[in-house]
Amino acid sequence: MDVRTLCLGILTFGDATGYEIKKAFEDRLGLLYDASFGSIYPALNKLTEQGLISCREESQDHRPDKKVYSVTQEGQLEFIKHLQRKPKADKYRSDTLATMMFAHLLSPGKVATLLDNYIETCEENIATLSEGCDMKSSLSEKFLCGFGIAVKTASINYIRENRHLIEAESLLADSAAE
Amino acid sequence: MDVRTLCLGILTFGDATGYEIKKAFEDRLGLLYDASFGSIYPALNKLTEQGLISCREESQDHRPDKKVYSVTQEGQLEFIKHLQRKPKADKYRSDTLATMMFAHLLSPGKVATLLDNYIETCEENIATLSEGCDMKSSLSEKFLCGFGIAVKTASINYIRENRHLIEAESLLADSAAE
DNA sequence: CTGTGCATGTAAATCGTTACATGATTGC
DNA sequence: GCAATCATGTAACGATTTACATGCACAG
Numbered sequence A, B: 001m002d003v004r005t006l007c008l009g010i011l012t013f014g015d016a017t018g019y020e021i022k023k024a025f026e027d028r029l030g031l032l033y034d035a036s037f038g039s040i041y042p043a044l045n046k047l048t049e050q051g052l053i054s055c056r057e058e059s060q061d062h063r064p065d066k067k068v069y070s071v072t073q074e075g076q077l078e079f080i081k082h083l084q085r086k087p088k089a090d091k092y093r094s095d096t097l098a099t100m101m102f103a104h105l106l107s108p109g110k111v112a113t114l115l116d117n118y119i120e121t122c123e124e125n126i127a128t129l130s131e132g133c134d135m136k137s138s139l140s141e142k143f144l145c146g147f148g149i150a151v152k153t154a155s156i157n158y159i160r161e162n163r164h165l166i167e168a169e170s171l172l173a174d175s176a177a178e
Numbered sequence C: 001c002t003g004t005g006c007a008t009g010t011a012a013a014t015c016g017t018t019a020c021a022t023g024a025t026t027g028c
Numbered sequence D: 001g002c003a004a005t006c007a008t009g010t011a012a013c014g015a016t017t018t019a020c021a022t023g024c025a026c027a028g
Helices: A003-011 A018-029 A037-049 A073-084 A095-100 A108-135 A139-176 B003-011 B018-029 B037-049 B073-084 B095-100 B108-135 B139-176
Strands: A053-060 A063-071 A091-093 B053-060 B063-071 B091-093
Touching (some): A003 A018, A003 A037, A003 A053, A003 A063, A003 A073, A018 A037, A037 A053, A037 A063, A095 A108, A108 A139, A139 B139, B003 B018, B003 B037, B003 B053, B003 B073, B018 B037, B018 B063, B037 B053, B063 B073, B095 B108, B108 B139
Antiparallel strands (some): A053 A063
16 A cells, blocks of 8 residues: 555544654554655645645644645545455565575574564564553554564564574584685 | 665575576565566666676577576675674565554455455465475575464464454444444 | 754655566477 | 466656755753
8 A cells, every 4th residue: 555545544534734644654554554754745745636635724823834634525435445456465574584594694693693683673562562552542453553463472482483493504504614 | 675685695595597586586585575577687787787796698598598697705795794784674564454444444344355365365375385385495494484374373363363353343433324 | 952843845866666578488 | 379487678657765955842
């Protein structure tokens, strides 16, 4: 799903400014998708052009003016139509795991450190998600949060139980290099 | 990791043509990364320009000529240097899961179908990975394969146990719409 | 007085896919 | 005869990030 579509979707939860949409990306979809201002603002302009959202300007005291966006009927319909499409396959990108494919080029110490750091990051993710999970209002947010926790927990367990495989590969290459 | 770097890495396993590198992406990294010819061939040309790989042309009987690439010493060093860098955070992109965030706009039937299909896809992934896992020669490949299986298995279990959350959200919105 | 939060935007650069272009061989 | 596999490449297009540009308010 591209930023444009996701912005439209986020606005179905209620009116918001570009700035708030950025936060919604972090809060609601942080696990899956993110977007920078450089993609959000142009996306909002395009959606407005297309009549899928509307915009009203509000001036504030002690704050910069803001543009509050709302979904139009066409926008809501367009988004629902988009949701009917066959979802694309998941994609899991991991620099660390990719690096592990080249364990034959790394020292056993480096491999161990990478795996330790990876586990640590997963644990931090779980902590953040657990914290957030209770605060979330909607069931779907709890669902996604829990999904993240489940996947990260499984990742940690797998690595703890199988890191010897990758560490062996590195050792092997290391001794061969002598 | 970008395609250029990954091509360099794949070549550390042995010489290969662009075509074979494409297959290596599928075989070794299919779970994590993929690349099209449109990115591989230009990457190989650039790496050659930079002197990180070298190229020899081989003509074949009954087959088109091919260009076989090898990593140079500089290339190997450059790649190892790249591996030392702090790996970027993992990113899990899922259209299906993102769609679930908008369950309030979907019929309960649609949500159920999406989840069923998602589980089915995960099961297919697991089957493919299990099959492949035995055939893999290197320990690191087995490790990655196993990782995929572990994550997908955890995903399925989580969804089976928690799909009621998301299905409730959809039902709620559905009844409110009446 | 410095960083953080609020608030919006543009332009350049990066990275990648898709589609096109070409062409032989092998298996069904 | 048609699809698949082998084999290489370019060009158009799309999406997104990064860096830049601006500016006020509040807390430590």
